Amino acid sequence: MSATTIRILEELMRSGGFRSGEELSSVLGSTRSAVWKHIRLLRQDGYDIEAVTGRGYRLTATPGYPDAIETGRFLQTSVLGQRIEHHRSVMSTNAQARKLAREGAPEGLVVTADAQTGGRGRMQRVWHSPPGVNLYFSIVLRPPVPPRVVPQIPLLAAAALHTALASVAGGVELRIKWPNDLLAGGRKLCGILCEMESEADMTHVVIVGIGVNVNLRALPPEIETVATSLLLETGREFSRPELLASILNAFEPLYRRWLEVQDLSPVFDYLEEYSWLRGKQVEVDQYGRRLKGVAAGISPTGELLLDMPDGSQTMVSSGETHLIPDNERT
Amino acid sequence: MSATTIRILEELMRSGGFRSGEELSSVLGSTRSAVWKHIRLLRQDGYDIEAVTGRGYRLTATPGYPDAIETGRFLQTSVLGQRIEHHRSVMSTNAQARKLAREGAPEGLVVTADAQTGGRGRMQRVWHSPPGVNLYFSIVLRPPVPPRVVPQIPLLAAAALHTALASVAGGVELRIKWPNDLLAGGRKLCGILCEMESEADMTHVVIVGIGVNVNLRALPPEIETVATSLLLETGREFSRPELLASILNAFEPLYRRWLEVQDLSPVFDYLEEYSWLRGKQVEVDQYGRRLKGVAAGISPTGELLLDMPDGSQTMVSSGETHLIPDNERT
Known part of the structure; x- marks a missing residue:
């Protein structure tokens, strides 16, 4: 999406009601036919935009992509997600985040995707990543810590995920399965794939990849007995941008406290309380x-x-x- | 260097004496003028090849590149260095090895360079990497170990380096400076830059980058008080391919034993005996x-x-x- 297209979208979102073609073209400093071109691009991208002669344009529905615009409205972080690179389709958000990190991407950059063509979990297993329904994202972190403490990050992320999901999906019994999954009713709801690049004693970058089954209605046969989604558990749909923002909002303060202590004390009791494996x-x-x-x-x-x-x-x-x-x- | 050029070089090395153009062209299944073309390429690459009418071609001197052909003659390993990718000049052997590793390079691949244009030590410091005199190489390892034990690898490599260098440069007082340097007379002779890519609990690849100041005669002013070379310490020149092979020959058995125990016991006494810091x-x-x-x-x-x-x-x-x-x- 071009910067101008994004400007138009932001104008429509900000106003909530109708904006005339004239107003939009003066905001952008472009012609009314240029405005019309961007409106068409937005419609192609899944935004429902009403056009009424004499009144102008009104945004009536968004496709709910977890992109910078839609997620930004719910973010309360100062670093995580302040930059979001959204893709309609990408091989894997972790691979894309690694690439950007190698090119110097700063801490807090989040790569999101509507679909992944080669989504992976741990051990190179496939992560079912159809478009339009789930959340697939990767956070770039640059913690100034030795690599030996980095394996704690998936558990930290699991605690943040649990907090965020429990607040939106009350009633669902969410459990953290060591070392990197969230289960609902014993079935996989979220997976975490944490990757790092480091020197022997200095961490360069950590990529925290997270997949959440959100509005998935049907599971492929090979995983239907072991996986689930928020929709399957609760019977209702969730906003992916809002969910992403909740997760980042929960993660940032935990990550900050963890950087100070470099052990799991900020989430230890929480992890124990919601452990899936404990006693089994x-x-x-x-x-x-x-x-x-x-x-x-x-x-x-x-x-x-x-x-x-x-x-x-x-x-x-x-x-x-x-x-x-x-x-x-x- | 093309596969055919390498075949010609191998033929000349194997024979030691003259090989006629006719013999070489029949070995290669090509014309005598094609043989001549490859001879010219080899000469451009620094190989001295004598051509005598009626007798043929004879290799009289090699440029001593630490490449597969020259290093291979001294190798006693079964994995490390069995594939060597040599570059006349590369940004950094670690960066090239990482790239190859991401493309699936197997354990044991070694990337060598005659010169590095962006050689780096730890903390992104410059590693002075002029052509023709030193050894710059990176080993691709894929140890099936958790990332937390990987920081031991530089010390393991330091022990292997010490063993190899002590055997060729007897009399020079070599010391291992924790965690990743070798010193001679208190000055830096070798540096080790170990990098890894991993999941939180699974190591994907470790790149062991090693720089050895071998035949360097003059040091740039900014490092002349803190660095040295084998030549400056001993007054004589060393064969880079032979040195590389010695290091790999020393490293492989140590690495194998380390994989079994995953602690430094195979080299512990050695590291303590030759420690530079101990007691200081x-x-x-x-x-x-x-x-x-x-x-x-x-x-x-x-x-x-x-x-x-x-x-x-x-x-x-x-x-x-x-x-x-x-x-x-x-």
Whole structure:
């Protein structure tokens, strides 16, 4: 969208009612036929704009893209999301954010997409990313911390996501599944893919990629038993820009406090309270090694604590966790 | 260099003596004038090739580039350096290795350069990288380890560098300066710049960049009091390909053992024996915080141990260390 098209859109949003072609053209310093051209572009982009002879143009509905204009109205942050680069379709928001970060993008830049053609979760798994319904975004962070504390960031983001989603979808039982998922009723609602580039002892950039299943009505068969969406859980639709802003609003203060302490104390109790794994028998795949035990909680630096069958306790710093079905328990 | 040019060079290297134009053209399945064209390309590249009517061609001197052909003759590794991409000039070997890694380059790929136009050390500092004299290379590693153990790799590489250099430059007092330099007589001889890309709990790629001042005769004024070269220390020249192979030969077995234990035990005693800082008063800049103390050694996971003035001991996981001059000691 060109800067002029965005100006027109902002004018229509600001006014709420009708703006005449003459007013719009004088604001932009362009002709009325140029204004008409931009109105057509906005309509092509999904904005419903009424045109009434003698009254002018009125915005009646937006496509609800999580872009800078629509999200900006709900943002209360000072850094996160102050710049948003929105794409109608992108391979993956994480890949795009990495690219921009390498070109020098500042902390707080957020890349959003209406659809992802190659969305990925952890372990290079596909993240189902159809257009128009979900939230796919990536935050560029440049924390002045050693890389060893960066694995705490997904848990920090999970706490922010939980806070934001709980406030809009009250009644849904949301749980945080160590180390990087949010579940509703035991099914995946959000995933977090945190990537970093660093020197051995200095973090250059962290990309926090987040996918939230928002208004998805139907799940592909291969994930319908394991995934869900806010709409499927609540029966109603949610505004993606508003949701994005809520998440960023929740994340920024947590991130700031975390930068000071560099441990999970700002969210520790929260993570424990809403833990999905706590008290359950789990199996962890860790670089080919399999550990079975009962999830006892997390350490202050984000490791999963496992009570082992022999009575000892093990700290697990990474890996994929699975619940052990009752009939497979030892 | 084209594959055919490399074949010609290999033929000349293998034979040691003269190979007739006829022999070379039959080996390559090409015409004698094509052979002549490749000979001219090799000469342009710095290879001295004698041409004697009736006898053919003979390689009398090579430019000593640390490329696949010249380095390969000295390699005893099975992975590291089995593929070498050599550049006459590149911005930085680390940047090129990162690029190749993103395109899927396998573990062990080594990028070398005769010169770097934008060579960098840690903290984005310039690494003086003139052509023809030094060794600049980057190793692509894909260790199946969590990112938190990756900061040990520069120390592992430092031990390998020390071993390799000590074996060729006996008599020079080489010391390892935590966390990433090799010093000779207190001056910088090698630097290590280790970069990684990872998920929060899974390492995708580690680039180990190494610069060795080899045959450098004159140092620029801004670094002449703090840097040195093997030639300046020993008075003799060294073969860069042979040196590169020695370093890779030393590194591979250490790296393999490290992958099994994921701590510094394979090189711990070595690092302590050749530590430059041990017992000295040092100041560490750590993300803007300054710590002063006496370097007491390193931990099994590579942190610097500092004996503090109040009798306590602190572990420093990252930062820049400086010796405190005698007249500034407290």
